[in-house]
Amino acid sequence: MIKAVIFDLDGVIVSTDEYHYQAWKQISDAEGIPFDREANERLRGVSRMESLELILEKASKRYTEEQKLALAERKNVIYRELLNRLSKTDILPGVMKLITALQERHVLTAIGSSSKNTPVILNKIGLENVFDAVVDGNDIKNSKPDPEVFLLAAERLRISPEDCIVVEDAEAGIAAARAAGMKTVGVGAAAGLSGLTVAALSLEGVSVQKII
Ligand code: BG6
Ligand code: MG
Numbered sequence: 001m002i003k004a005v006i007f008d009l010d011g012v013i014v015s016t017d018e019y020h021y022q023a024w025k026q027i028s029d030a031e032g033i034p035f036d037r038e039a040n041e042r043l044r045g046v047s048r049m050e051s052l053e054l055i056l057e058k059a060s061k062r063y064t065e066e067q068k069l070a071l072a073e074r075k076n077v078i079y080r081e082l083l084n085r086l087s088k089t090d091i092l093p094g095v096m097k098l099i100t101a102l103q104e105r106h107v108l109t110a111i112g113s114s115s116k117n118t119p120v121i122l123n124k125i126g127l128e129n130v131f132d133a134v135v136d137g138n139d140i141k142n143s144k145p146d147p148e149v150f151l152l153a154a155e156r157l158r159i160s161p162e163d164c165i166v167v168e169d170a171e172a173g174i175a176a177a178r179a180a181g182m183k184t185v186g187v188g189a190a191a192g193l194s195g196l197t198v199a200a201l202s203l204e205g206v207s208v209q210k211i212i
Helices: 018-030 037-041 048-056 065-083 094-106 118-124 148-157 171-179
Strands: 005-007 108-112 131-134 166-167 183-185 198-200
Touching: 005 148, 018 037, 018 048, 018 065, 048 108, 065 131, 094 108, 108 148, 118 131, 131 148, 148 166, 148 171, 148 198, 166 171
Parallel strands: 005 108, 005 166, 108 131, 166 183, 183 198
Antiparallel strands: none
């Protein structure tokens, strides 16, 4: 029986996945590294430094650890600038309706995100006090596809992993949920993956009855 729904943030609650792409694109272009939307798909759900490593696979020169840290910091400055535009109106379609329906049924909700910018984003979109637990990139050592973020969310909610379902737009996130022993809802980019409990292009097409 589903007792908790754990939501990814970027690309599920809000389309900040697009801002991640734009920020990495600026960095790659400035460094002369090939990077496009297809390459960007691999970065979904993956931590900032691991995302950079994936981008640098296509670089023609080697970067020192110090240079890598500087690039990641530059990307984050650009990304944070883009986040300044966020407001409540950027919450993706279907999200609020689903959260309200879950709360009415006393199903717990949590955020499980790899992003260290989660608190800033939740604050910008006015959802900082909505979830029963928030676990993000500041709380974990291992990024998705490692199950750490979702297992910690379940622990904070005091719900067994098998009674949780994860909503994700990333292949790495779906793999993390499975590794945690949780059910899966694949939305957007993850809707085409096989073996999902529920698949949908957007949360607008997902009724609460389908999830719980
Ligand atoms: C995830 C995104 O939610 O957060 C990744 O899908 C991103 O693309 C990761 O790299 C880390 O984000 P941040 O905000 O800590 O750089
Ligand atoms: Mg995501």
